Amino acid sequence: MHHLPDESVETNETVLNKHTTLLLAPYRTNRPDIFNHFQRYTAGWNLTNYHYLSSVISSAVPLIVAALAWLIIFGVCLQLICFCYCCCPSSTPPPPHAYSKCAYVSSFIFLFLFTIAAIGGCLILYSGQGKLHESTSQTLHFLVNQAHLTALNLREVSDYFDTTKQVGLAADLSFLPPDFGDQIDHVKTKLTSASLLLSNKTDHNSHNIQQGLDTMRLALIIVSAVMLSVTFSGFCVAMDEWVQHPTAHTALDEILPCVDNSTAQQTLLGSKVVIGQIVDAIDVFISDGLNQDLPLLEFNQSGPAIPLVCNPFQSCNKLQQVTLQDANAVWKNYTCKASSRGRCVSVGRMTPTVYTQLGALVNVTYGLYHYGPFLSDLVDCTFVRETFSAITHNYCPSLSLFTKWIYFGLLVVSVAVMFSLILWIIYHTHHRHRRYTKTMRYIVR
Template structure:
């Protein structure tokens, strides 16, 4: 292919795309909460569609659920006759995806226009070369110098775009991985605490002190709750692990693809510059065709990352708003839902009841058996116990399950085993039972049973605040607040860097491919004119 024809047509076509390319660099900026007017989505070509955002009292904006990021997501929905989308951030709503995808339409339009328009230009050049027998080879020194300067600048721009893209994808990958790991860690923490709480419940069911156990109805309730908690924890753990592996796989694939795109486009820009400088016409022709296809693909990729950038921004605004409305039903329930209030309340209530009864069980043994003075022969109540009375265990709850303050002389969960150890006597086996042979109120076997019951009660009491956080969504609210403040700024910035890098790289290669042809043509014409001028200066031999 020889680019001797229509250089001005090619240059004009590329320059027509310049305003669109510049306009596409303007990213959508999210308005902060409380602004009176929605900021523009970016893209000057779409500004005529911008309208006022409905106020909070607008009936059309009201919904049975709390609408997240309502202002930011107030975009045109091509699936609904280009009416404004009012459903807020909702990854399960196809209209949300249609509206956010519409913000990337200018880039998709550029890709289509470039592919079709430049393809037609290349076809016309081929036809002109094959059909037209042009003998004139005009040469413009100004065009030669200007095209060379622009080639240098565009190659530098391609290098800059490649560096921005490479740096942005590395930071974006690191930031998204950290965000994912944080969410997975929070989910695993929830699973771990639920499993430990469930294990404590199972242990409490089988706890007995000196042949005294929990009531049968309480044991049945523990069995039911134990099954519920184990099922929920297992399902959450399995789903979290599966999603984590899938998302990490996608992130790795995206990262490698961006690196490959960056390297290929940079290599293409460099080779095109070198080949055009050395006047390798045939190789320049091949690179122009390759650039024609790759530029269209990278502009599509630009649109996709603009979409990702907007979705990430929407999600961050949604999380920030959800923190103020944790109990409202929102689409964030699909990511990390609050525990059902009834289930959480049941778990807390059952935990308090079991703790209360276990402490009472231990205290019944201490007060009614260990500290009581029975006449000899009343086995198993009498085992020759003597000495100072053992202190009772402090019950953290009243009979109505409200919090209780420990009384003087009671021991708490942390010090009970150490204090009771001083009241343990040495025993001997007499008549099939243990009998104290030294001063003490508690036999070693009863001590171990009391300690086991205390440890289980302490475990159930320890997980009370965790269950309370699940019940009032404090745990989830803190998770989303941390994501919004710590992870979202990086995700927003680095996704923007990827988009900007792709746009710069794509635009640089797009215009470079045009000037490859212009400079190669001028170089060929300059060489031809020099040869022609040399022949004219040869003296005639008469």
Template sequence: MASRRVTISILLLVVVAISEVVAGQESIGGETEEFEGKAIVPEANNLGQWAKGLLKNIPQDASGPLAMEPVAKFPLILAEERTKRPDFLDKLRFYVDGWNITNEHYWSSVAFTGVAGFLLATIWFLSFGVALSLHFCRKWRGKAKQREPSSAWLALLILFTCAASIGCILLTVGQNEFNAEAISTLNFVANQSDFTVQILKNVTDFLSFARTINVGPVYLPSDVQQQIDKVKGDLTDASGTISQKTQENYRKIRLVIGDVRHILILVASLMLVLALLGFTFSVCGHRHAIYIFVISGWFLVAITFMLFGVFVIIQSAAGDTCTAMDEWVRYPQAETALSNLLPCVDERTTNQTLYQSKEVVVQMVKIVNRVISSIGRRQRQSGSGGSHYRRKYKPPLPYLCSPYDTDLHDRECKSREVPIGNASLVWQNYTCTDAGASSCTYNRSTINPIIYNQLVMAANVSYALYYYTPLLLNLQDCKFVRDTFSTITTQYCPNLEGHLRLVCAGLALISTGVLLCLVLWVFYANRPRRVEEFVP
């Protein structure tokens, strides 16, 4: 949240800072070679390699004030059809406000989807407890009559045991897949957060570099430098907060996912052992041992039913969230519940920022080319004298290519222009290594290191604005978040929902299978034995 609040001020502050430099440079006259300065600047290519290739879907229409009008918003209820459920807090009336994690009525409606599991757990626990009590009472009074079970009973027992075992397998596979997909989704979100932090840190480095900008004797005013220091502090705090919160939430969610995984593995293992041993003891007629498994299964089935209800709630919430994110991405101009959670800069401010940054880039390129043109004129003036100079003649120093034309539309570089991304490498070929060498004295197309640093400094500022502005705009207008949500809904949500359905199916099959096994165990273990079974 803090990062979004400061990014717009960062861009505007950089625009003001560079405008000050442009104004100062335009007032400097005289020989270019007489400029003084000791600024050491990183090459443009090293300033932001991480930013290349990320200029996708930027607001190309923001070419002037006419593109700065705000776009009308319209209300949109997210996941409206999915979330029409009875609401416990509203006397079971249908909830109609859509996905909204800040609304307690939404969570009440989500909780209703898992009521079947908890209701089944309650009914099972009470009814089987009463039935088991009655069975023991009849047995103690000697009134229980046992029948010889038919072969169909054994077939049913085998069938239900196999069903419970298959449920354990489905639960194991489902929880493994769900755990892997959940961790993958969590890692993706964490990486996106780390990428945002890296953007803010790189902008902080750029601000530190912009603070040292000087062209000849002109430096940034002290009040602008103080503002840069303040924004740098805010930006550092914002990136630090994001990084800290991301790490804390990452650890907490990983612990929860790990705990859920361990619980499901434990339930699957216990239920599988319970089903197999219970079947064995019931067939063998170990009456006393089977009652231990019956009582244990009584509690475990109730727990499994409750876990089924919990995972149905998780599945419903996950499906609602995926649907809400997908609708939010598809309708970017809508006013939704996510608009309050992720406040974005309006399109007018975003376009204005891009417009101003483009304008500053064009102005900076004009200033650089004016200096290069001055060097070229002195070269032509010196070219008429002496064969010594003509022997050392080099092609003119290439101009800096402006990525925008006068109307701030994209343009292609001409043959004698060098792109701002590699201007430092090209200009380095025109820089002498020794300011006192004869090549610097007689060859007027060669520039000394001081002038080279100042030209590269200006190119780096243009490069930073050209490549960094769209990235910052992506953070401001929530495009970065939309891209993240779009990736989650298309690549992660389908798998997560499928694995959750598999977990729910496994829990339902285990509960039903073991429930029916418990009933048969009691009767099968207490079947009357034939006399011949005891004959040695």
């Protein structure tokens, strides 16, 4: 008799995988952390690690410091110039050669061009941050949808177990083991727990990530794009490395966790055991009951013997057995017309009532077998590997592209604004000299 596997028995590979921790993108994330006495961060990609986040911020600190220094120095100089020009006007006329028509026109042209460049940089920055936010949100929604789809399949498998139990017990097949219902309840409980854990953990982390994306969108104008580039590139490399080592424990488990390996293995093996038990019980019921003229099952059956059901996990005899998928259609030819007392009044080996009961049992058994590949994917975490592979190939390129847009937009805006301010001072100075020169010429005339 088949029995469900003992959850206390684990393979060496399972035990090894439970205690294996893989560092994701260790080389890309190896950088000094100024908030940790300039020690290099070596723990790999991990959004939940404080030192990882501080190392990301540290990568942008030099540029931020340089930008602040430039802003302070240039701002102070600009204020001094404006103060001297407005509050301390010079009574000394500018020298005759102070005005240059070429410099005046050139400064005006370059001022116009850099102003246009600043406007263009702002448009690139605005468009880039919008597309980046849209792309990251789509990535997050794809990930959450995959988790919800897996959780939904887990619940459907659990429902199939429950339906199989109800139909099996309702069919009153005495050949089923006495603990048939208890075995199914045990697997069903673990499935329900795994489904809730997957859904709750993914929803919780997706909510936190979405809040982070919204905050990032608001603060994007004042935060260096280097941080975004470092973070997203590290995330994509981390997913690519996880795909190569899917069974190891990593920081990505906090985003999309694998289903517990023992639960997945128990469910897969349990489904095979339940299917085997039902197929064996149906075959015994048919061969020793319906195909025989036993007094307990006597309802005037006659005609050729009913073919048995083939266990989908074993080799089949096509001449004497039928598959779960074809059983209902084949057995319909062996059904007789029954009287009000439940006895056959035509040729056939089973009454419509028996046919309905066996057909329902075969249908739920086939449904349970249909989820076999899905359960196999849970054992080796294939669904998470496929999800991260899809993100790596379909979403990471756009994340990288739009991050570069933001970086380029910030660079263009900062350079254009800086030169625009300088050229504005030059242009205004030459404009004042030009006006003074025209005034002197008019006086001379």
